[in-house]
Amino acid sequence: MATLTITRLGHQGDGITEGPVFVPRTLPGEVVEGQVTDGRIAAPRILTPSPQRIKAPCPHYRTCGGCALQHAQDDFVTDWKQGILRQALAAQGIEAPFRAPHISPLRSRRRAGFAGRRLKNGAMVGFHARASDVLTAVPDCLILDPALVAALPLLQDLTAREGSRKGELSLSLTVSEAGLDLAVTGGKALDDPLRARLGQWAGQSGLARLAWDGDVIAQSQPPFHTIGRARVTPPPGAFLQATKPAEAALQAAVCDAIGAAAQVADLFAGCGTFALSLAKNAEILAVESDAAMLRALDAGWRQAQGLKRITTQMRDLFRNPILPEDLARFDAVVIDPPRAGAETQMRALAASRVPRIAAVSCNPVTFARDAKLLVQGGYRLDWVQVVDQFRFSPHLELAAQFTK
Numbered sequence: 557m558a559t560l561t562i563t564r565l566g567h568q569g570d571g572i573t574e575g576p577v578f579v580p581r582t583l584p585g586e587v588v589e590g591q592v593t594d595g596r597i598a599a600p601r602i603l604t605p606s607p608q609r610i611k612a613p614c615p616h617y618r619t620c621g622g623c624a625l626q627h628a629q630d631d632f633v634t635d636w637k638q639g640i641l642r643q644a645l646a647a648q649g650i651e652a653p654f655r656a657p658h659i660s661p662l663r664s665r666r667r668a669g670f671a672g673r674r675l676k677n678g679a680m681v682g683f684h685a686r687a688s689d690v691l692t693a694v695p696d697c698l699i700l701d702p703a704l705v706a707a708l709p710l711l712q713d714l715t716a717r718e719g720s721r722k723g724e725l726s727l728s729l730t731v732s733e734a735g736l737d738l739a740v741t742g743g744k745a746l747d748d749p750l751r752a753r754l755g756q757w758a759g760q761s762g763l764a765r766l767a768w769d770g771d772v773i774a775q776s777q778p779p780f781h782t783i784g785r786a787r788v789t790p791p792p793g794a795f796l797q798a799t800k801p802a803e804a805a806l807q808a809a810v811c812d813a814i815g816a817a818a819q820v821a822d823l824f825a826g827c828g829t830f831a832l833s834l835a836k837n838a839e840i841l842a843v844e845s846d847a848a849m850l851r852a853l854d855a856g857w858r859q860a861q862g863l864k865r866i867t868t869q870m871r872d873l874f875r876n877p878i879l880p881e882d883l884a885r886f887d888a889v890v891i892d893p894p895r896a897g898a899e900t901q902m903r904a905l906a907a908s909r910v911p912r913i914a915a916v917s918c919n920p921v922t923f924a925r926d927a928k929l930l931v932q933g934g935y936r937l938d939w940v941q942v943v944d945q946f947r948f949s950p951h952l953e954l955a956a957q958f959t960k
């Protein structure tokens with residue numbers, strides 16, 4: 557048995573002592589006791605609790621791996637997330653003003669990835685316990701939109717019928733404005749009998765759309781999302797910002813960051829979260845590697861009234877970044893890469909003369925690395941903003957403005 561004091565939180569939200577020893581679900585200043593195994597106390601006893609400690613509001617918190625930080629006051633979690641970004645920037649020699657953060661409300665998560673496993677009698681659908689293949693049912697989850705929670709019995713029914721006892725179904729469920737949109741992967745190969753069974757099941761499910769391994773099996777009505785003045789039907793399972801309030805906060809931040817730009821390039825454009833909201837005032841080139849997402853963006857734009865031109869371009873921006881001379885015609889660039897960041901594209905941007913850049917990122921470390929490239933290229937980081945759409949998890953989204 558060891559008695560140790562937590563000195564800080566790691567990037568996954570675990571308490572860390574000198575040594576280091578990792579102690580999950582503890583807070584700085586807390587004195588804990590427990591058995592250290594492989595540098596970790598798996599089941600600590602808290603001897604001295606932090607004044608920041610609260611009783612976790614969710615009844616599933618003890619067993620569910622979906623959240624890591626429900627045992628701390630909200631302000632502590634927000635400060636901690638801002639601190640992660642501040643440290644990542646400091647490690648690259650950058651300081652920046654922080655705008656007031658956005659915190660998404662509880663029960664606003666509009667898409668979630670559940671796992672489903674068939675059991676001897678019925679099925680289990682839920683989230684994995686932390687670093688484990690054990691599943692936890694989450695009927696009272698505080699994060700999810702109530703429509704997602706209400707659909708859990710439906711997912712269980714599907715898993716009991718078509719899931720397996722060996723593997724897991726991945727069930728990506730999204731709340732659209734036309735109803736629920738379910739994309740299943742990891743199941744049996746789609747043959748004619750399975751297609752027929754799924755079609756019949758979907759007909760009675762009330763879902764707007766069911767897709768199996770990317771194939772649309774049934775669509776009672778196209779699932780859609782309003783973005784600016786457009787309605788977009790994304791391909792099954794496609795990326796969307798996790799909550800609608802965070803999407804609005806990111807759109808507002810990006811809109812501020814590009815100012816009065818009339819010609820804008822939206823890089824890593826997805827289904828048009830930024831392109832379609834900015835096209836009210838600016839002509840947009842939307843660049844993205846996924847053809848189906850670009851088709852969805854383009855269809856949304858064509859049906860909308862009163863938007864300026866959006867041109868779409870399918871392009872792998874990692875291998876084939878837009879070069880400085882081709883960036884010269886833009887007044888602003890929006891860039892929202894995946895977790896890996898966008899090193900090659902940032903090098904080209906750093907060498908360009910584009911006056912304003914709005915950057916969005918879900919990874920503070922790659923963002924800070926890319927920010928350094930821009931700063932070395934003569935850009936100033938005017939502000940950053942944490943957008944917490946992943947409440948209670950160690951993840952964070954951010955927006956930033958660079959000018960030259």
Ligand SMILES: C[S@@+](CC[C@H](N)C(=O)[O-])C[C@H]1O[C@@H](n2cnc3c(N)ncnc32)[C@H](O)[C@@H]1O
Nearest residue numbers: 824825826829844845846872873874892893894
């Ligand atoms: C974080 S998402 C952002 C999407 C969009 N901006 C939004 O907010 O909805 C990143 C996007 O980058 C696209 N992507 C990933 N790798 C890419 C690459 N090498 N070149 C171009 N786009 C890529 C993905 O398909 C995805 O749509």
